[in-house]
Amino acid sequence: MLDQKINDELASRWPAEADLLDGICRYALMPTGKLLRPVLLVESALAVGGRAEQVLPAAIGTEYGHTASLVHDDIIDNDELRRGRESVYHRFGVANAIVAGDALIFHLFRCLAECRNAGVPAARVVTALEVAAQAGIDLCRGQCLESEITENSLLDVDTYLRMIELKSAALFRSSCQCGAILGGGDAESVAKLGQYGRELGIAFQIVDDLFAFTGDSETTGKKPVSDVRNRRLTLPVLLAHEKGDDADRALLDEVFAGAVDAEEALPAVTEVLVRTGALDAARSVAWEHATCAQEALLELPESPSRDHLYSFATRAVDRVA
Amino acid sequence: MLDQKINDELASRWPAEADLLDGICRYALMPTGKLLRPVLLVESALAVGGRAEQVLPAAIGTEYGHTASLVHDDIIDNDELRRGRESVYHRFGVANAIVAGDALIFHLFRCLAECRNAGVPAARVVTALEVAAQAGIDLCRGQCLESEITENSLLDVDTYLRMIELKSAALFRSSCQCGAILGGGDAESVAKLGQYGRELGIAFQIVDDLFAFTGDSETTGKKPVSDVRNRRLTLPVLLAHEKGDDADRALLDEVFAGAVDAEEALPAVTEVLVRTGALDAARSVAWEHATCAQEALLELPESPSRDHLYSFATRAVDRVA
Numbered sequence: 001m002l003d004q005k006i007n008d009e010l011a012s013r014w015p016a017e018a019d020l021l022d023g024i025c026r027y028a029l030m031p032t033g034k035l036l037r038p039v040l041l042v043e044s045a046l047a048v049g050g051r052a053e054q055v056l057p058a059a060i061g062t063e064y065g066h067t068a069s070l071v072h073d074d075i076i077d078n079d080e081l082r083r084g085r086e087s088v089y090h091r092f093g094v095a096n097a098i099v100a101g102d103a104l105i106f107h108l109f110r111c112l113a114e115c116r117n118a119g120v121p122a123a124r125v126v127t128a129l130e131v132a133a134q135a136g137i138d139l140c141r142g143q144c145l146e147s148e149i150t151e152n153s154l155l156d157v158d159t160y161l162r163m164i165e166l167k168s169a170a171l172f173r174s175s176c177q178c179g180a181i182l183g184g185g186d187a188e189s190v191a192k193l194g195q196y197g198r199e200l201g202i203a204f205q206i207v208d209d210l211f212a213f214t215g216d217s218e219t220t221g222k223k224p225v226s227d228v229r230n231r232r233l234t235l236p237v238l239l240a241h242e243k244g245d246d247a248d249r250a251l252l253d254e255v256f257a258g259a260v261d262a263e264e265a266l267p268a269v270t271e272v273l274v275r276t277g278a279l280d281a282a283r284s285v286a287w288e289h290a291t292c293a294q295e296a297l298l299e300l301p302e303s304p305s306r307d308h309l310y311s312f313a314t315r316a317v318d319r320v321a
Numbered sequence: 322m323l324d325q326k327i328n329d330e331l332a333s334r335w336p337a338e339a340d341l342l343d344g345i346c347r348y349a350l351m352p353t354g355k356l357l358r359p360v361l362l363v364e365s366a367l368a369v370g371g372r373a374e375q376v377l378p379a380a381i382g383t384e385y386g387h388t389a390s391l392v393h394d395d396i397i398d399n400d401e402l403r404r405g406r407e408s409v410y411h412r413f414g415v416a417n418a419i420v421a422g423d424a425l426i427f428h429l430f431r432c433l434a435e436c437r438n439a440g441v442p443a444a445r446v447v448t449a450l451e452v453a454a455q456a457g458i459d460l461c462r463g464q465c466l467e468s469e470i471t472e473n474s475l476l477d478v479d480t481y482l483r484m485i486e487l488k489s490a491a492l493f494r495s496s497c498q499c500g501a502i503l504g505g506g507d508a509e510s511v512a513k514l515g516q517y518g519r520e521l522g523i524a525f526q527i528v529d530d531l532f533a534f535t536g537d538s539e540t541t542g543k544k545p546v547s548d549v550r551n552r553r554l555t556l557p558v559l560l561a562h563e564k565g566d567d568a569d570r571a572l573l574d575e576v577f578a579g580a581v582d583a584e585e586a587l588p589a590v591t592e593v594l595v596r597t598g599a600l601d602a603a604r605s606v607a608w609e610h611a612t613c614a615q616e617a618l619l620e621l622p623e624s625p626s627r628d629h630l631y632s633f634a635t636r637a638v639d640r641v642a
Contacts, residue, residue: 021465072423076416095397098419099464102393105426106457113451122443129450130434136427143420144342 002052006038009060024100025107028067028088036204037062037171040312041179044193046305050183054118058128058182061111062175065132068104069139069171071097076143077230108132112178120182128178135174142167150231153256157238161202168208169201176200192296196309199293204316206286209234210279213270215321228255228269229262235285237269240278248272286317323373327359330381345421346428349388349409357525358383358492361633362500365514367626371504375439379449379503382432383496386453389425390460390492392418397464398551429453433499441503449499456495463488471552474577478559482523489529490522497521513617517630520614525637527607530555531600534591536642549576549590550583556606558590561599569593607638 038059089097176197359380410418497518
């Protein structure tokens with residue numbers, strides 16, 4: 001299967017015997033997560049008639065970019081747990097985590113260049129380079145916006161959606177676009193797959209944010225309290241603020257101002273989110289975006305890869321971790 | 322002049338009205354430093370017959386890469402002062418500094434892609450991409466090696482030289498190589514300019530390290546005590562350790578183990594470095610590398626740019642800031 005192929009490729013590129021920097025990168029990358037972005041890149045390439053071997057380096061690269069953002073995010077959010085293990089900064093220190101994250105970003109771009117050696121015309125590589133670099137900038141802009149939302153307690157659904165579009169969906173979008181570009185797709189296919197990736201990414205992030213209230217660290221590999229402790233105003237919280245009564249709002253305001261202990265407050269917050277229907281409403285929004293993602297695919301020619309992408313969108317919402 | 326042109330281009334790309342992320346990037350970039358790497362890139366392109374306008378975006382990009390490493394380095398070294406002003410992390414916080422550094426790395430690569438729009442053939446852009454990405458990885462490896470040197474008190478001149486070749490010279494080297502590649506130079510010219518950049522970078526870093534003992538924050542814009550406080554075992558320290566007597570070595574060991582207050586110890590350390598001739602010896606090593614840099618240029622055809630590059634190598638050692 002495709003994810004196994006990507007996993008094997010990663011393992012062969014990051015052997016256990018390594019110097020400090022490569023050792024940290026390996027720790028951050030493996031065991032791997034869901035490998036969603038690499039799979040999306042390869043399936044997008046296949047969906048426009050491209051060849052998997054030619055775009056595999058770029059697929060690996062998207063995982064480097066994603067992992068870099070996780071490594072740096074965990075420093076920022078003070079998250080000690082990631083994928084059920086110590087986070088990189090917690091294990092290797094902040095300095096090494098900063099440097100390893102940087103290295104992974106550079107690896108992403110080296111991988112992109114590698115596609116030429118695998119047979120992709122240089123012009124396509126440069127176009128993909130532009131898309132990947134812009135997605136990285138978007139991601140950073142989303143992270144900045146997220147801290148502004150937290151600092152200023154911005155209770156605004158549109159701002160939240162714009163933030164996750166930048167912070168999370170940009171890399172999904174660019175993975176699909178880069179796959180389509182490197183695979184030789186025309187402008188229309190590249191645009192459609194980009195649209196698919198963006199909508200999928202938004203749906204995926206909304207569902208991820210729900211796990212703070214519905215998941216357990218056993219399956220998510222992350223402490224559920226982390227989002228509340230970091231005062232992240234995610235969609236269910238914003239919707240509960242709209243739907244709840246004055247007492248609910250007062251509770252949420254207090255908790256997300258950081259005035260009370262997050263661990264203690266979590267059950268009460270979850271109760272408000274369930275009772276007001278905010279969790280279900282947020283999940284509905286995720287479904288809407290997943291459906292938009294699927295609609296974007298319909299203008300592509302039929303293919304097994306198109307079917308795979310279609311079902312990813314269902315699974316992006318319908319999952320437990 | 323070239324540096325003015327680069328400065329103007331930067332100013333036009335980073336207007337004062339900006340959101341948080343762009344504002345931080347602008348703060349990190351301007352007022353500009355010496356703009357050495359962009360100038361090296363353009364001069365290298367000109368030296369092989371290329372055109373300045375075509376490579377200007379990539380030149381700007383090298384400044385982004387360099388600035389990103391400074392922004393992240395200042396977090397790691399806890400340096401509150403940079404170019405005579407508050408460092409980015411000190412002014413905007415660690416989280417924003419991490420994200421802004423990341424954004425600058427992505428901007429570096431977006432700039433590289435831009436060269437195609439300026440008329441550089443895509444194949445050259447991809448070759449430069451490979452070189453720039455590898456230089457970034459080298460830089461990170463150098464930073465990791467530097468912390469290993471500090472942690473383990475590695476008193477070894479060869480390890481130090483290998484570290485600065487990775488941490489500092491890699492970006493000088495890649496700037497020259499990318500200029501030559503984008504400018505259309507043949508493999509021989511690219512190699513020679515790469516060699517020039519590497520040797521220049523080593524010379525430059527050795528001299529930079531001397532400022533910890535000979536400079537003042539007025540001219541360098543950095544607290545001279547920073548290197549000693551961060552227990553950086555730079556070339557003059559390593560040479561003093563070799564040349565000094567047992568008492569000198571005991572003093573250096575104590576200071577660079579972090580056992581005494583750096584500020585208080587600095588005069589005594591400087592005295593040892595002067596008396597043992599370590600400062601002069603380190604400066605000689607810098608001259609040797611600057612001379613190697615100049616020799617690498619001799620196989621290029623004569624041109625004003627070749628002359629400029631030649632004189633940069635002299636000024637890299639013969640400077641006060």
